[in-house]
Amino acid sequence: MKEESKEFTPNILYALCSWCGSGGSETAGAMKLHYPENVKPVRFYCTGGIDPVYIFRALLEGADGVVVSGCHPGDCHFDTGNYRARRRIAAVKTILNTLGLDGDRVWLRWVGHGEGKRFVDTASEFDEHIQEKGPSPLKGIRGV
């Protein structure tokens, strides 16, 4: 949909839990803090419910990077979902690295409900980080 500018614009998926992650994104909205428009938030119920398959699928379907944000340790709405997410994301990174597909295209960073600034900073930093990396080698591999 986007025109190719001279610089590469990554396609970034921002997976948020319905509690702190979404809350942080909404606080950012209420504070009118800007972040790159190519970072697209998608709401999940809990980061613990994010199946590694979702992340692989996103990378296969055209995402250049996936960043996940949920409640800070100890704050999970479901008590320990975020700890599960932390382990899973670590496993996802290992799998990607093992396959020779850069595990650093997936980030996990806690963002609290009131942390609009942190949300925006994460979105912007991750965007820059993926811009440096260039397009995902998996992009379009599934074909049409």
Place this chain on the structure above:
Amino acid sequence: MIREIPRVGVYVCHCGANIAAKVDVEEVARFASKLDFVESARDYKFMCSDPGQQLVVDDIREKGLNRIVVASCSPRMHEKTFRKACQKAGLNPYYFQMACIREHDAWVTEDPGEATDKAKELVQGAVSRVLHHESLVPRTVDINPNVLVIGGGIAGMQAALTIADAGKTVYLVEREPCIGGNMAKFDKTFPTLDCAACILTPKMVAVGQHENIELLTYSEVVDVEGFVGNFKATVRKKPRYVDMDKCTGCGVCNEKCPAKAISEFDQGLSKRKAIYSPFPQAVPNTPVIDRDMCIYFKKGKCRACEKFCEADAIDFDQQEEKITLDVGAIIVATGFKPFDPSVAERYGYGKYPEVYTSLEFERVNNATGPTEGQIRLKDGRVPETMAIIHCVGSRDKNHNAYCSRVCCMYSMKYAHLIREKTGANVYEFYIDIRSPGKGYEEFYNRVQSEGVQFIRGNVAGVTDKAIGEDEKGKLIVLAEDSLSGRFLRVPVDAVVLSVGLEAAEGAEAVARMVGISQDQDGWFNELHPKLAPQATPSDGIFLAGCCQGPKDIPDTVSTANGAAAEALSLIMREKVEVEAAVSSIDAERCMGCRQCETICMFDAIEYDSALNVCVVNEAICKGCGLCASTCPNKAIGVRHFGNEQILSEMEGVML
């Protein structure tokens, strides 16, 4: 699975100019109308308005729509509104999806063209998701009618009384030995100058005697589990070493106790005993033994209190106790702590004995305080000149940027009291006078007419380095008078620092425990600063008083009543609707490995040994999806957050 052919209606909201100023809403609607299965797409000024909702209702009925997408604000804001509209038109509310193009797009994107593109992507994601939605029945659960109030200051007390008067049971938990909080330490209250104790004591007694209030003092809430309507709170009752049932509050133990300690209640200006009640009118009037200062606990000998106690109430073997409370709603009223001025060294607090914090000065003024209400210097002299410095720790980038709201008023109260009690000259060093409130500006005028000198300017420091004769033995306040542009040295006998308010000690732990957030200054965040000031994003958790930001007593009491009304409104419903999004296990695929059973935080999964499969108890399941992402056979799905729904949304937003 045979499904009817989806007929999707898309509605793009302008939200006045909130969305339309950045996003070309007509273009987004045009784009949406070309998506597969979209029957109609339109834009409208305010979708959440009655006519906006009616559009949805009419279209469902007239055009036979069976899937609805509204692109507007966050689902937290209006998902319920539009689900209800769908229901009104006879459509299952779960055939609705929201695309958040305000918080996630219009408000956070710089360029209008890019914002429009992003809105299209978000709408596309929502449309592809809604195609996979299923009809679900919302579940209802019973609400426990009891309420827990955390914090026994004026806010917590007021909230507890309002709820208890309505006939509901309230557990009021206070970590100090008695209730009353900061207000109990105050002398007079502005602008009416009625004494804090005179208006607070009857309330404390009412709380202590109320048949519907269970008062848990010297206790702390250490854990909160559960969800709206059904919370389980664990309370740790610290040992008082005095049996509350036997103690008559006669005070003999306090008289006989040989061990002395610094009185926290008097802000360190006086001494108390090791067995003590913080102040004479304390509720409850059962004393506590300070284990760290008690001679018996330190040396194994003494027990003087026990010897003299006629009621036989002293119990050195008392142990800490943990109890669990079942409640439907929680009111957080943890209050504030005063700013500690020792970190701002230029004011000389801690260095010069005649520099007081405002709370210390409250105690000096109080008839039950260290000087029995007389304003005296530490050497017993009556002060001839005094300075009051405003905004200590407030409106100061080095400490707290916010205005603490109450300091101007209480500073002027002090000025009045000093003039009245000692006739001393009073200098008020202020930045701006903030006196918005009933009778507040009038009080300012009154204090001005009483001869108090107001100097507009920031204070650079307080020193005892005298230059001239007139400064010898005095404290010199160095300040700029910004109205005359002069630099001043004002010699005074004593200085009161009008310290600001900060979130109470332990606020962070409370926030984590009940699942609410704090702003950058540590105050608790409300659901909406204007329209939902007492509610929080966590259903069933409400805020009262200063824990959400500095407030004076009238505002604190108002918010406490507001929180009480919200809590009552919740528990009176008796039932609460909870998300229909729960897990379900496909028995055909389940191999009975029981990993889901282990991982479930809520014990919602049971193992059926006869069939060797796991089964979800839907009444307990919260729909977090941990089990689904754990299941190695992919036998578990979460309704409304299923694989197809999530993957299609992801693909939609990425195209």
